[in-house]
Amino acid sequence: xxxxxxxxxxHNDIKDLIRLETRCLNAADLETWSSLFTEDGxxxxxxxxxxxxxxxxxxxxxDNRALMTMRRYNLHNPLSPSMQREVRSVRILSEPDIxxxxxxGGDIIVRADVIAVxxxxxxxxxxxxxxxxxxxxxAGLKIKSKRVDLLNADAPLDSIMxxx
Amino acid sequence: MRALQALVEPAxxxxxxxxxxxxxxxxxxxxWGQAWVYVGHxxxxxxxxxxxxxxxxxxxxxxxxxxxxxxxxxxxxxCGHRGxxxxxxxxxxxNGLFKCPYHGWTFHTDGSLRSQPSPGGYQDVGFxxxxxxxxxxxxxxxxxYRGFVFSSLAATGPELTVFLGQMCATIDNMVDRAPTGExxxxxKTCHRFRHPVNWKFFTENLHDAMHPMVAHAGTSDAVRQxxxxxxxxxxxxxxxxxxxxxxxxxxxxxxxxxxxxxxxHGYMGGKTSIFSHxxxxxxxxxxxxxxxxxxxxxxxxSFNRHNGLIYPSCTIRDNIQSVRVVIPVSVNETIIExxxxxxxxxxxxxxxxxxxxSRLINSPxxxxxxxxxxxxxxxxxxxxxxxxEWIDMQRHFGRETRDGERQQAIGTSDLALRNQYTAxxxxxx
Numbered sequence: 001x002x003x004x005x006x007x008x009x010x011h012n013d014i015k016d017l018i019r020l021e022t023r024c025l026n027a028a029d030l031e032t033w034s035s036l037f038t039e040d041g042x043x044x045x046x047x048x049x050x051x052x053x054x055x056x057x058x059x060x061x062x063d064n065r066a067l068m069t070m071r072r073y074n075l076h077n078p079l080s081p082s083m084q085r086e087v088r089s090v091r092i093l094s095e096p097d098i099x100x101x102x103x104x105g106g107d108i109i110v111r112a113d114v115i116a117v118x119x120x121x122x123x124x125x126x127x128x129x130x131x132x133x134x135x136x137x138x139a140g141l142k143i144k145s146k147r148v149d150l151l152n153a154d155a156p157l158d159s160i161m162x163x164x
Numbered sequence: 165m166r167a168l169q170a171l172v173e174p175a176x177x178x179x180x181x182x183x184x185x186x187x188x189x190x191x192x193x194x195x196w197g198q199a200w201v202y203v204g205h206x207x208x209x210x211x212x213x214x215x216x217x218x219x220x221x222x223x224x225x226x227x228x229x230x231x232x233x234x235x236x237x238x239x240x241x242x243c244g245h246r247g248x249x250x251x252x253x254x255x256x257x258x259n260g261l262f263k264c265p266y267h268g269w270t271f272h273t274d275g276s277l278r279s280q281p282s283p284g285g286y287q288d289v290g291f292x293x294x295x296x297x298x299x300x301x302x303x304x305x306x307x308x309y310r311g312f313v314f315s316s317l318a319a320t321g322p323e324l325t326v327f328l329g330q331m332c333a334t335i336d337n338m339v340d341r342a343p344t345g346e347x348x349x350x351x352k353t354c355h356r357f358r359h360p361v362n363w364k365f366f367t368e369n370l371h372d373a374m375h376p377m378v379a380h381a382g383t384s385d386a387v388r389q390x391x392x393x394x395x396x397x398x399x400x401x402x403x404x405x406x407x408x409x410x411x412x413x414x415x416x417x418x419x420x421x422x423x424x425x426x427x428x429h430g431y432m433g434g435k436t437s438i439f440s441h442x443x444x445x446x447x448x449x450x451x452x453x454x455x456x457x458x459x460x461x462x463x464x465x466s467f468n469r470h471n472g473l474i475y476p477s478c479t480i481r482d483n484i485q486s487v488r489v490v491i492p493v494s495v496n497e498t499i500i501e502x503x504x505x506x507x508x509x510x511x512x513x514x515x516x517x518x519x520x521x522s523r524l525i526n527s528p529x530x531x532x533x534x535x536x537x538x539x540x541x542x543x544x545x546x547x548x549x550x551x552x553e554w555i556d557m558q559r560h561f562g563r564e565t566r567d568g569e570r571q572q573a574i575g576t577s578d579l580a581l582r583n584q585y586t587a588x589x590x591x592x593x
Contacts, residue, residue, distance in 0.1 A: 045529065047353050055512070057351045058504050058522055061529045066390060067403055073386035074531050080382025082538035121541065154254065156358040156499045159534035160527075 007100075014098055014110060014134060017141050021132075022091050025163055030072035033163075034065060038135060038142045041065060043163060045148045060153060060160065071163075082120075087161045089118040093130070107144065108134040114148070116164045126164050127151045168592050172585045175558035175578075179547035181588075182362040188495035195476055195591045196221030199427070200307070200314040200327045202478035202489055203227050203238055205503070207311065207348035213258045213273060217241055217251050218501075219491050220315055225303060226251055227313060231260055231273050238306040238315040239275040243267075244298035255352050262300060275300040310339050311347070330570070331429045331480075334472035338482035340464045343451040343509030347485065350515065355502040357528045357537075363476070363490050363498040364584070365540035370471040370479055371432050371580030373417035374559070376410045379539055383531040384411025400443065402517070406524050409438040410532060417575035420470065424564070424571040424579050428475030428587030432575060437470035439483040447511045455509065475587055484521045485514075496544055502526035557581035 017036065024033035037043075044054050045061040054062040063071065076083050094113040102109040110132040118124050128150040135144045148164045168190070171178040181187060201220045204227045208216045215228040224241035241249050243264035250264050250271070261278055262271045270278040277299045280286065292298070305316045307324035312335055314324055325332060339347055359366060369375065377384075387407045394401075409416075420437055424430045432438075444465070452461040472480045479488045485505040492498050504522045506515050525532045547555070560577035573579040 047355070048351065055516055055519070058353075058355060058502075058519055058527075060355070060523070060527050062519075062523055066401060070383075070386040070390050070403070070407075071531065073389045074382050077382040077385065079385055080531070080535050081379055081542075082534040083382060084538075121538075154353045154356070156356040157528040158358050158360070159537055160529035161534065 010100070011098055013141055014108060015096060017134065017143070018093065018096055018110060018112070018132065021143065021146075022093055026090050028075060028087060028089070028162065030068065030075060030163075034068040034072065036143050037065060037068070037146075038137065038144050039065060041142065041144050041146075043068065043146050043148075045150065045153070045164065047153050049149050049153075060150070060157075061163070082159060082161065085120055087118065087120050089116060089162045091116040091164070106136065108132075108136075108141075110134060114164060118160070118162050120159070120161045122158075124158055124160075126160075128153075128164065130164075169589070172589050173554075175561045175582065176554045176556050177581075177585055179550075179553055179555055182364065182544060182547045183495060185495050188362075188492070190592060192221045192492070195588070196492065197317045198321060198591060199476060200305075200316045200321075200324050200474075201476075202474065202487070203306070203313045203315050205311055205347075205349050205487075205505070206236060206308060206313060208255065209236060211257070213260060214255070215251065215258055216255045217253065218489075220303065220317060221492060223303075223317065224249055225315065226262075226300070228258060228273050235274075236306065236308065236313055237274055238303045238313065239271075239300040240303060242300060243269055244271070244277060244300060245269045245280070250300060271300045275302045310335050327427065328474065329427070329429065330423075330425050331431075331472055331474050333467070334431065334469055334474075334480050334482050337464065337467045337469070338480060338485060338505070340456075341452075341482065341485070341510075342507035343448075343455040345455075346508040347505040348508060350504045350506050350519070354504070355500075355522065355527050357500045357502070357526070357533060359498040359500055359537055359540065360496060361498060361537070361540040361544040362496055363492040364588075365543060366490060366498060366500055367428075367473060367476060367479070367584060368581055369536055369540070370473050371422050371430055372578075373420070373422070373432065373575040374414075375536075375539070376417070377412060377414065379535050380410040380532055383407055383535065386531070387411075402520060403524060405442060406517075406521050407532070409441070410525075412438070414576055420575040422573050422575055422577060422580050424573075424583035426569050426587070427590075428584045429473055430475075430580055430583055431472040432470040433468050435466075435468055437468040437483065439470065439481075440468060442483070442517075445511060445513050448514055451509055451511065475584060481521075485518045486522055486526065488526065496548075500526075557585070 043063045046059050051057050078084050092115045096110045096112040099109045112130050114130050116126045128148050131147045133144045134141050204216045209229040212229050212231045212233045215226050217226050226239045226241045228237050230237050243250050248266045250262050268281045272278050277293050303315045304319040387404050420433045422432050477490050487503045489501040504518050557578040564571045564573040564579045
């Protein structure tokens with residue numbers, strides 16, 4: 001294949017991965033969802049857009065794979081009062097911007113805006129900017145990190161029952 | 165309608181305390197308008213002109229470092245002219261003055277009026293430019309205890325240290341846990357968790373030791389399931405250290421005990437707490453022993469209170485350096501703000517544990533706080549609608565012991581609820 005074709009195939013793979021990630025969250029399938037991440041991958045929802053280091057400041061969510069698995073076990077577990085109601089959600093992403101040269105080591109940076117609606121006790125709308133860092137592995141593309149900057153991360157928020 | 169005195173009995177409380185608008189208004193006046201209310205920490209306003217905005221009850225206030233660099237003033241966030249709120253940002257820097265964006269009046273950082281545009285209009289009309297009412301009025305009283313700033317909207321009442329009483333020791337312990345004897349707030353913002361319920365459900369849950377093993381069973385079950393799938397010789401899991409104690413047994417919480425103090429204050433633990441089995445990091449221990457010596461370090465680290473409540477406005481976990489602030493919005497809306505603190509001179513692992521705790525327990529996206537909140541909402545809804553009027557608080561009633569102003573009970577007693585309502589009645593009637 002020519003370079004252009006290779007690049008086109010990679011772009012398609014990236015978009016497929018992002019679409020699959022969104023579909024998993026919409027379906028509340030956290031098992032498949034977390035398997036899209038690398039073993040050391042993480043999901044980060046900061047409190048401030050200017051934050052650069054989740055280890056130095058509070059975050060709304062900063063989950064490693066262990067926590068992703070715990071949340072999967074907790075989801076819809078009737079032992080948790082808040083989980084006795086079904087959590088339904090849907091996300092709409094903008095066309096992703098793909099940057100193949102932004103990160104060192106060949107990592108791929110993808111950005112998109114998201115609008116997510118979560119229904120639990122009531123219906124809440126979230127919006128924000130998403131940044132994925134993807135890596136090429138023997139098992140194909142994986143998510144090394146996903147960062148979600150909510151528009152209103154610093155506002156009083158109701159319970160957030162699902163990853164955005 | 166029932167009189168206030170008829171709403172609280174020794175071992176039960178009437179649902180109206182959570183639902184009646186007129187009672188909420190009286191609480192603002194008689195509790196939030198009288199008590200010392202936590203405003204912020206001095207590390208949030210380090211430089212002259214630095215400010216932080218918050219609320220005392222419904223009153224918007226600004227905590228600002230005076231241009232003299234020394235004082236911390238707490239001003240009503242209101243222009244002395246037409247009453248517009250002057251600052252909208254959560255925090256910021258007033259470069260020597262505050263300026264109202266409506267008509268341009270400006271104020272010094274002590275709240276006094278600095279200037280008005282076209283001042284001729286106020287000449288010979290009886291206008292007193294030195295009157296406090298035309299400034300950004302300072303709240304009646306502001307005091308600090310070891311860097312923690314409290315204000316009272318009431319001109320008279322006990323001094324702060326008298327009000328805090330034995331809760332001073334909780335603040336002392338949090339500060340003493342820093343090798344340099346100083347703590348500082350970690351960020352410009354904090355977790356802000358909207359609770360669509362009356363504020364008292366939050367304070368009442370703090371020492372309700374009958375709920376964790378039930379309401380948080382799903383979360384501790386999730387941790388257990390995760391641990392079971394790990395190989396037998398796995399590394400200790402820092403997340404399990406935080407979450408697992410929330411699934412502790414009735415015995416575990418009974419042993420911890422509860423201490424009720426005057427004015428509604430109280431805490432769980434003392435000798436043991438939810439933090440008892442936290443790992444002690446060797447480099448932290450070393451830094452502490454270098455600063456304080458072995459004996460004093462042991463004394464500081466064995467002080468083991470949980471959820472120190474400074475009624476009604478804040479609860480401190482000195483062990484994990486977290487302060488949660490209660491901000492009532494309406495009879496059925498409250499904002500709980502969680503601030504995390506850094507122990508100066510401690511290794512980074514200590515801050516990371518503080519942040520981990522805050523994310524896992526205090527965040528609106530945690531797997532603990534939303535379960536508590538879900539239960540409050542269930543009570544709030546039934547209190548507003550059900551035909552049944554009374555809410556029970558008689559567990560281990562009459563079995564508490566009294567030692568001076570301290571009341572003590574086993575951890576799963578409802579003494580904490582009864583103690584808060586004793587204070588509530590004292591404030592309200």
